[in-house]
Amino acid sequence: MHHGIQKLLLLGAGHAHLHVLASLARQRPADLDVTLLTPYPHQTYSGMTPGFVAGHYTEDEGRIALEPLVRAAGVRWVQGRCIGIDASARTVQVSAAQGMQGVPASLGYHVLSIDTGATLDRTRLETDMPGAATHALAIRPIEAFTALWPQVMTMARRQPVSLAVVGAGAGGVELVFAAEQAIRRNGQQGASFTLVTGGPEVLAGYSAGVQRRVLNQLKRRGITVLREACTGISEGEVHLGNGARLACDVPLLAIGTHAPAWLQGSGLALSEGGHVLVNACQQSTSHPEVFAAGDVSTRADLPHARSGVYAVRAGPPLAHNLLAAHKHQPLKPHMPPRHTLNLISCGTGHAIATYGPLHAEGAWAWWWKNRIDQAFVTRYRPS
């Protein structure tokens, strides 16, 4: 049995932690002191970001305000970001969010839960793609991207822009469709749109049938696909692996993400890619008092894709296990689904649905996605 107040520290307000906060609002033991460390006053819901780019949602419609959730849960909120963990000393180093005063330099914990998502490591980016960190607009952090997107639209209203999305995973594909729709509707005529895949086919990892559907839609919308690596970006140009240069006013980066660099040296067991290695109970394989969920983690027993759907599913078992760990009760394993429903939006009004080997498309799939996304953000808004 433990004695006295125990400290639970939540890093990041990712999908799983939204559920943890909502569940703490329903039930928080009196001897549990909870702190949330996260930099932004909102959690931006990435599933609706392409809809924001397309002009279908306002910025506010696609984000969840944290203050009401934190207040209802009786949680202390430190507005800053984690810049390091010392797992042996059970402390987290903190950097204050822009403009915040009085933020502590470090926070201690008895139980730590990490849901900070994946990041785009700008040092690694500069090595792999020189010039990209300076000249391209990256989709992550999403908050910076959504703040800057209106400037792209301002430029597109003034001149016919050439826009290229680098990265042809689901995020990149949705982004190029959304940008094309918004700019063709509201920008100058004569704009051009390119998707640079990095080499492989569009949506590598998806079935040939899904790829065919996406390629058909891209062709229909006049979006050029280049199956080339992007080797660098300079003012007005995207450099390609074959030596060619693509003239480009707006290079958007939607390439794969990295594990946060601050996990290195934490003492926590990490996967090959540097993510927190967790067991079936979302618990660090090296430090049982540390839990992790979402894109920042890798399941040692059952590695799966990094996506919002998996991050959402990890929320209820994580909430249960954090309380169980506090009460020294048995933890419950979490079984991630073998297949998930993916709804890939091709701009407002049309989407491609995939589930395991099955796939289909139509206006109904977009309607379904819109419903699921709206239901997710509404769930975490004060009623």
Ligand SMILES: Cc1cc2nc3c(=O)[nH]c(=O)nc-3n(C[C@H](O)[C@H](O)[C@H](O)COP(=O)(O)OP(=O)(O)OC[C@H]3O[C@@H](n4cnc5c(N)ncnc54)[C@H](O)[C@@H]3O)c2cc1C
């Ligand atoms: C354009 C786009 C569209 C997408 N659409 C879909 C989709 O439709 N379906 C789907 O399943 N997936 C989608 N994804 C993938 C999805 O965004 C991620 O898999 C998902 O966000 C991961 O959730 P998470 O909870 O791990 O982290 P996140 O949602 O990234 O949340 C991380 C949280 O941690 C905070 N944080 C970050 N760094 C720190 C730090 N150092 N200290 C403290 N807090 C920190 C952040 O501010 C944020 O609150 C999309 C991705 C993109 C780019």
